[in-house]
Amino acid sequence: MARIRHLTITTDDPEAVAAFYVKAFDMKEISCAPNGSRHLTDGYIDLAILNWKTEKDPDVGPNGPNYSGIHHIGFQVDDMEEASQKLEAANGERINDRPGIDVRTRSKTPRNYEVKWSGPNGVVLDVSESGWAGAPE
Numbered sequence: 104m105a106r107i108r109h110l111t112i113t114t115d116d117p118e119a120v121a122a123f124y125v126k127a128f129d130m131k132e133i134s135c136a137p138n139g140s141r142h143l144t145d146g147y148i149d150l151a152i153l154n155w156k157t158e159k160d161p162d163v164g165p166n167g168p169n170y171s172g173i174h175h176i177g178f179q180v181d182d183m184e185e186a187s188q189k190l191e192a193a194n195g196e197r198i199n200d201r202p203g204i205d206v207r208t209r210s211k212t213p214r215n216y217e218v219k220w221s222g223p224n225g226v227v228l229d230v231s232e233s234g235w236a237g238a239p240e
Contacts, residue, residue: 109177
């Protein structure tokens, strides 16, 4: 069964948006990237607060570049191959198609932790077996 474990908000000011969620909901900041993007958690879901997407991003989404708001939803699945088959059968569109993305390493973990898909209304969906920091399995 798939579980929602990740949400992403895009904004022009990740620091201010993260500060709001930390102050208003006592979320914990678990990482801050050099570009200012941040990851927060409530202990159950990873909330990524990223800089605006641009036309150069393959997952810019239906709202286009410079969109402030919820950008994508992340689902943790038990089996990536089965989830991919279900997404294809439901007419989902795979956004990233890099060679080796689903290849497993000797440790049996995916080389890349998520595969990006698009649903019927263009909403970006991250699908992962390994999940996200701050979200339990």
